Amino acid sequence: MDFGWSEEQQEFRRVAREFAQREIAPYVADYDREERFPAEIVRKAAELGFAGGIVPTEYGGSGLDYLTFAALIEEISRTCHAVACALTFPSGLVGSSLLRYGTEEQKQRYLTPLAQAEIFxxxxxxxxxxxxxxxxxxxxxxxxxxxxxxxxxxxxxxxxxxxxxxxxxxxxxxxxxxxxxxxxxxxxxxxxxxxxxxxxxxxxxxxxxxxxxxxxxxxxxxxxxxxxxxxxGFEIAMNSVESGRLGVAARAVGLAQACCDVAVGYARERRVFRQPIGKFQLVQEMISDMVCGTESSRLLTYRLAYLKDHGQRARDAASMAKMVASDNALHAATNAFQIHGAYGVSDEYPVARYLRDAKIFQIVEGNNQLHKALVAEAHLGMR
Ligand SMILES: Cc1cc2nc3c(=O)[nH]c(=O)nc-3n(C[C@H](O)[C@H](O)[C@H](O)COP(=O)(O)OP(=O)(O)OC[C@H]3O[C@@H](n4cnc5c(N)ncnc54)[C@H](O)[C@@H]3O)c2cc1C
Structure with missing residues (x-):
């Protein structure tokens, strides 16, 4: 499996990362506390083509391949998975159902403005x-x-x-x-x-x-x-589960990466017993687990995207990516919180938000017990 990132894909990713740091990071803690959906940020992201996802350009989309789409969602989610979630909608259940099953009029009227974040x-x-x-x-x-x-x-x-x-x-x-x-x-x-x-x-x-x-x-x-x-209707709902799960897996990878970022930064800086806490081997173990888990989740997520880009059935791969990435996100958030000690409790650091959000990834887009059963049944030949 060769992901073979082109220069264009890498550039797109870099632009997404910079956008997230500049336009989302200064505000995310506030709108999270206020329970407010930041529509204005999503609209700004749409100006860079980030809402258009895999929707073809003729319907106002960005016509991305699934791998670039996954990388985009991961980068945005590294700063805020809620903005990333809004950006997945045109490519997820709503958008892909309209694209595949909608009439031309439905596509023009609902899909095109959705892909440009003119409406939600x-x-x-x-x-x-x-x-x-x-x-x-x-x-x-x-x-x-x-x-x-x-x-x-x-x-x-x-x-x-x-x-x-x-x-x-x-x-x-x-x-x-x-x-x-x-x-x-x-x-x-x-x-x-x-x-x-x-x-x-x-x-x-x-x-x-x-x-x-x-x-x-x-x-x-x-x-x-x-x-x-x-x-x-049931067929329509099931038609988009693979792309829905790809979006959730990519968001969970982004969240887990954010946990790694802040945990590494804090473990380098925080000194107790006259040394940075990153020198304690048990802290290193937590960081190593987070990094390995996040990299494994990322590979499963990219594998799912790759299979979809190559027109292959990916039901099993979708369950694996969603389940492993969301389990890892919770594990990474727990470790990041632990590494922050008492400061994890404070609003000054994002780790409490990461932990609260990470838990929910195990529940949405099919709970992880369901995915565990789906993977086992597929390998037992029961599906
Ligand atoms: C923040 C948030 C946002 C959401 N947004 C949306 C949305 O926009 N649109 C939407 O339609 N839904 C949305 N949902 C719903 C979500 O996708 C889940 O489908 C829903 O929460 C599951 O239903 P339930 O809570 O009734 O779980 P239940 O079906 O009651 O399951 C409870 C538990 O039972 C176990 N379980 C259930 N089924 C199985 C099984 N087959 N095998 C093994 N164990 C099983 C699992 O442990 C599961 O967690 C959202 C949920 C949350 C929390």
Missing amino acids: AGAGVTEARSGTDVSDMDTTARRNGGDYVINGAKMWISFLGAASFFLTFAHLGVDERTGRKRICAFIVEKDRPGVSVHPLKNKYGFRPLETGELVLEDVRVPVDALVGEEGQ
């Missing part, structure tokens, strides 16, 4: 009762004349404040032949009557993402709000 979107998949089992959702849709009427509620939905529309899912009842719910994907604009959003306050982590409940009460949408065909 949310992905309304998870529900309170069914959780990880998306196929068992309760939200319903029924045909009524030229419209669909949607009823239900989605939970843990991000970008509730910033989004002007949601790609969300509802079912038309159970298919008697298969016994499965006939799930459909819909574009639902936030200003439609019956749509209300309720962000949770004082979340443990991922604080700038405005996550909470999306309520859909007798929401009437026209038939052209349907993405793909009736009953195709």
